[in-house]
Amino acid sequence: MRQEWFDEARFGMFAHFGVYSVAARHEWVQSYERLTDEEYRQYADHFDPDRFDARAIARRAKETGMGYVVLTTKHHDGFCLFDSALTDFTSQHTCGRDLVREFVDAVRAEGLEVGLYHSLIDWRHPDFTVDWNHPRRDDENAAALNEGRDMARYREHLHGQVQELLTQYGQIDYLFFDFTYPEERDGWAGKGPEDWNADDLLAMCRELQPDMLVNDRLGIPADFVTPEQYQPTAPLVDANGVPQVWEACQTLNGSWGYHRDNTDQKSPALLVQMLADSVSMDGNMLLNIGPDGRGAIAPRDARTLDAIGEWMLLHRDAIVGAGHAEFTPPREGVYTRRGDRLYLHLFSWPLGFVHLPDLGGKVSFARLLNDGSWLKTSVTDPEQQASHMTPAGEAEGTLTVHLPVQRPDVLVPVI
Numbered sequence: 059m060r061q062e063w064f065d066e067a068r069f070g071m072f073a074h075f076g077v078y079s080v081a082a083r084h085e086w087v088q089s090y091e092r093l094t095d096e097e098y099r100q101y102a103d104h105f106d107p108d109r110f111d112a113r114a115i116a117r118r119a120k121e122t123g124m125g126y127v128v129l130t131t132k133h134h135d136g137f138c139l140f141d142s143a144l145t146d147f148t149s150q151h152t153c154g155r156d157l158v159r160e161f162v163d164a165v166r167a168e169g170l171e172v173g174l175y176h177s178l179i180d181w182r183h184p185d186f187t188v189d190w191n192h193p194r195r196d197d198e199n200a201a202a203l204n205e206g207r208d209m210a211r212y213r214e215h216l217h218g219q220v221q222e223l224l225t226q227y228g229q230i231d232y233l234f235f236d237f238t239y240p241e242e243r244d245g246w247a248g249k250g251p252e253d254w255n256a257d258d259l260l261a262m263c264r265e266l267q268p269d270m271l272v273n274d275r276l277g278i279p280a281d282f283v284t285p286e287q288y289q290p291t292a293p294l295v296d297a298n299g300v301p302q303v304w305e306a307c308q309t310l311n312g313s314w315g316y317h318r319d320n321t322d323q324k325s326p327a328l329l330v331q332m333l334a335d336s337v338s339m340d341g342n343m344l345l346n347i348g349p350d351g352r353g354a355i356a357p358r359d360a361r362t363l364d365a366i367g368e369w370m371l372l373h374r375d376a377i378v379g380a381g382h383a384e385f386t387p388p389r390e391g392v393y394t395r396r397g398d399r400l401y402l403h404l405f406s407w408p409l410g411f412v413h414l415p416d417l418g419g420k421v422s423f424a425r426l427l428n429d430g431s432w433l434k435t436s437v438t439d440p441e442q443q444a445s446h447m448t449p450a451g452e453a454e455g456t457l458t459v460h461l462p463v464q465r466p467d468v469l470v471p472v473i
């Protein structure tokens with residue numbers, strides 16, 4: 059099955075890097091601030107990623123416990139990190155480097171799966187029509203800007219670049235297209251699967267890279283669905299109730315590209331909770347870093363990844379190869395399951411005991427995962443329900459796990 063490695067890995071790294079990393083105020087800066095191509099060009103002219111070290115990124119992903127890494131080959135601004143015959147707006151042109159090649163080689167060398175991100179949107183291409191998220195939508199006479207633009211020619215460009223990526227870099231394991239927005243807004247059109255000729259584009263992916271996973275953002279069903287910056291509240295199913303392979307993509311501070319002045323950093327403990335939460339619902343988490351204007355992993359991001367990596371070192375078995383468990387967890391946390399081992403990720407640390415409904419008689423041994431230490435358990439005796447020694451209202455068969463008063467000194471304790 060195509061997605062076996064993906065289900066197993068559960069945790070991947072996203073890296074958003076481009077000329078917007080030099081602007082350092084969100085990867086949508088050109089659209090948010092309605093910058094002209096000329097105004098935006100200065101960031102490309104001064105794009106000099108002297109500290110972009112693909113091996114360091116790949117190594118960091120591995121040390122964080124991640125199984126795959128995904129790099130932006132082109133974002134909505136149209137700037138390519140690879141050597142494309144179809145445009146000069148590339149890293150090859152500005153700094154003489156094919157960063158996609160460096161990335162693919164480095165990720166493979168670490169034994170991780172290789173993922174590429176490619177934007178369907180291209181604000182710089184002369185044939186890409188102005189729509190509601192285009193930087194030029196507020197220009198005087200904006201509608202006239204669409205005269206002479208021809209999406210058929212853009213489609214050729216898009217398909218051509220995807221073909222380059224899927225034929226010149228060896229085996230690609232994963233492709234994240236971004237994104238489809240068919241609804242109208244503010245009197246402007248959006249773009250749907252027919253704008254990309256999604257059927258043919260997906261068929262080409264299948265032909266060139268038969269084992270590659272493709273996400274759902276062409277606007278047609280593919281291999282996995284991609285909730286962005288939110289956590290589903292239950293395992294995802296399609297309209298017919300069929301379970302979906304899914305991956306939540308998440309930022310460290312709300313921006314995908316490096317945003318220097320945004321200090322709204324999620325804590326390592328919250329990020330581990332989000333990861334456990336995803337796995338508890340049979341999903342993956344793709345955690346993003348935005349390398350800085352020189353291509354280096356920002357120190358605050360490195361510290362966050364270090365802390366998560368330290369947790370993963372001890373708790374890997376509760377994440378990698380794990381998935382949903384058919385038991386109702388206690389209010390303190392979530393379950394994951396791997397084989398016949400059930401893991402309880404405790405998001406809060408209760409006083410003395412945690413009570414697990416329906417698990418009485420089902421657990422042969424309980425321990426803390428971080429240090430392997432045994433935890434005493436007892437099964438609530440229904441005769442004792444009324445006594446002051448046991449909490450009222452617990453169902454028959456509740457397993458009580460006795461906890462030390464001291465919370466283990468890890469981001470999220472797991473039993």
Ligand code: H79
Nearest residue numbers: 074085086236237238239275284285286307314
């Ligand atoms: O590259 C990053 C962002 O710049 C870009 N996607 C991430 C990975 C992005 N910016 N804004 N958006 C995406 C908003 C788009 C959200 C949607 Fe969807 C994507 C709407 C439909 C597809 C997420 C998944 C929300 C609904 C389904």
